[in-house]
Amino acid sequence: MVGAEFGFYIDPQRCIGCRACVASCGECGTHRGRPMIHLDEMDRFASTQTGPTVCMHCEDPICAQVCPADAIKRSEDGVVHAAQKPRCIACSNCELSCPFGVPIIFRGLEQMLKCDLCYDRTSVGHRPMCATVCPSQALLFVRHEELAGMRGNRPLREFEIGALRITTRNAVMVPDPEIPLNLDASLLCPEGGR
Amino acid sequence: MSALPRFELDGRPLVRAGFATIGLAAVIAAGSRGGRWIDPALLGYLIACLFAFFGVAYRYFAWLERPATAMFWRWTLKGLTTPKRWLRIPRMAAALADQMVLQRFIDFRAHRRWAAHALIAWGCMLAFAVTFPLVFGWVRFTSEGLNPDRYQAWFFGFPAGAFALGTPVALLAFHILDVAAVMVIAGCLLAFMRRLKDEGEQSTQRFGLDLMPLLLLVAVSLTGLLLTASVRFLDGRNYGTLAFLHEMTVILLLLSLPFGKLFHIVQRPAQAGATLYREEGETEGLRPCATCGRDHIRPNQRKDLERLWNELDLKGAVHSNGVHHLDLCPSCRRRTLMKAHSQRLHGAFDPFAEIPLPTEPIDDAVSLRS
Missing domain, CATH: 1.20.950 (Fumarate Reductase Cytochrome B subunit)
Structure with a gap:
C-alpha cells in the first residue's frame, strides 16, 4: 500500500524533455520493458516545451466506469491499477475515455497497461521510477509537508472538461489551486476542430 | 453495528x-x-x-x-x-x-x-x-x-x-x-x-x-x-x-x-465479441481527432461511448469550441493539459509572453536535495 502521507506532484514547467522518465519507466516491475509515461512536445517548431503525463489516479476513474470487463480497480490507497490481466478484453473503452489520455492498449497482448505509480516500488516505500530519475524534479514524489518548502506553487487536484469535474490523487503545481484547471481543447484548436 | x-x-x-x-x-x-x-x-x-x-x-x-x-x-x-x-x-x-x-x-x-x-x-x-x-x-x-x-x-x-x-x-x-x-x-x-x-x-x-x-x-x-x-x-x-x-x-x-x-x-x-466489434468499426474507417486530424476512433465505438458516458452521468464533456472530449485523441488530451497548465502559469512557455516576476523570492531548495 502506498503511504497516504506521500503525494505525486507534476510540474510540467520544469520538464526539460530529457526522457529519463521514459527510459526509467520501462524498468518498473509491473510493466517491465514498456514505458507508460508519455512525454509530449507541444509544438516542436515554435517552442521547446515538453510535458510529461503520468496517470492522475482519479478518485472516480472514468476508465474503470467504462470498462465492460470490470478489469480496472482502484486500491484503498487511491492508486488506479492497470487492467487485470485475466479480465481485460482490450476493447479500448478506457483508452478512448481517459480524460488525460493515459492508458495504452497493447494489441497482441490484448491488455491495457498504464502508469500504476510504480506499485512494486511505492508499495514498499520507494519513489516511482520517473520521480527518482527526473533531473529537474518536474515529477516529484514526496511527503505532503515536504512540498511546502520546495515549491512556490501549490498542488491542484481539480480539473474541468466542459461541465465534467474530475478529482485526482496526483496533482499539478499551480499558483492558484483553488480554481480547477479547465482542460479546454480550444487552447489547441480555437476554431472548433475538424 | x-x-x-x-x-x-x-x-x-x-x-x-x-x-x-x-x-x-x-x-x-x-x-x-x-x-x-x-x-x-x-x-x-x-x-x-x-x-x-x-x-x-x-x-x-x-x-x-x-x-x-x-x-x-x-x-x-x-x-x-x-x-x-x-x-x-x-x-x-x-x-x-x-x-x-x-x-x-x-x-x-x-x-x-x-x-x-x-x-x-x-x-x-x-x-x-x-x-x-x-x-x-x-x-x-x-x-x-x-x-x-x-x-x-x-x-x-x-x-x-x-x-x-x-x-x-x-x-x-x-x-x-x-x-x-x-x-x-x-x-x-x-x-x-x-x-x-x-x-x-x-x-x-x-x-x-x-x-x-x-x-x-x-x-x-x-x-x-x-x-x-x-x-x-x-x-x-x-x-x-x-x-x-x-x-x-x-x-x-x-x-x-x-x-x-x-x-x-x-x-x-x-x-471474441470485442475483437469483432473492433474489426467492424475499422471497416467503416477511423474518425479523425478533432484537433490534430490523425486517425482516432472507430465510428461505432464513438457512438456507443457517448451513450455510455450519458448513462454513467458523465455529461457535458464538451469543450468551448464545441468538440466533445471523446473526439480528442489521447495525445491532444495530454497536450490540452499542458497548454492549460502553461496558460495558468501566465504563458511560461511562450517565448514572447510577459512573465510576471515573483513578488517575493521563492525558497526553492530542490536543487540542493537528493
Missing part, C-alpha cells in the same frame, strides 16, 4: 440465475434419463455443481447489468441476430479458438506465463469435460452385454462406443483425470515460481484472489492423484478418507468459482 459487510443481492440477476439453474437441472434430468443414471457416489458433487452454477450465473447476470458490459452485450446479441452480420460468425469462432484454446495473447505477454496458464487451462478443460458429464449422469460405463472384459460407454443414454480392458483406449479412459491433474499441478508450480520471483506480481497479488485458487487447484489435483495411488500401489487403503478429502476440495473449488479469479473463465469469451 455489525462488523460484517452488507451482503446485497440484485433482483433481476437473481431471477435470471434461478431460471438458468432450473434449465441446467432440466438438462441434467434429460441427459441422465430422469436421474436414473446419476451415480449416487457423485451426489455431493452434483449438488455443489448446481450451487456453483447458480453463483456463477448470478455473478454473470449481475456483471451484464453494468452499463459498460451491457453495451458490449447488446452489440454481441445484435451481431448474432442480424443476418448481414452472420458472415462474421466464422471469424468470431476463429477469434474465440485463438483466444480460448491457443491463448496466444498470453504467450505475447510472457512465454513462461503462457506455459503455466496453458497447462492449468487445458488440464482444467480436460477435467471438466470428463467430470461434469459423469456427475450429471450424461456419461456412464457398463459392461458390454455379458462380456466383463469389454466396456460400453453411454452418452445421454445412447451407446457411444465400446472398448476392451487392457487396451490403450481403456488406459486413457480410466486415467485421463490423472493426466489432467499432472498438467494442473505442473502449471500451478510454474505459476507459483513466477509469483515468488516477480516483483511486479508480488506487489499486486492478493492471497485470496491470486494464490488461493492455485492452492485449491493443487489440492484438488493432488487428492485426485492420491486416489489413483491408493488403488494402484496401496491396495485401496485409505481410499474412503482420500475420496472424502478429494470431494471436499472439489466442492470448495466449485463454490469458490463465482467469487474468485476463476470467474474469468466465463468472462473471457467476451474478448
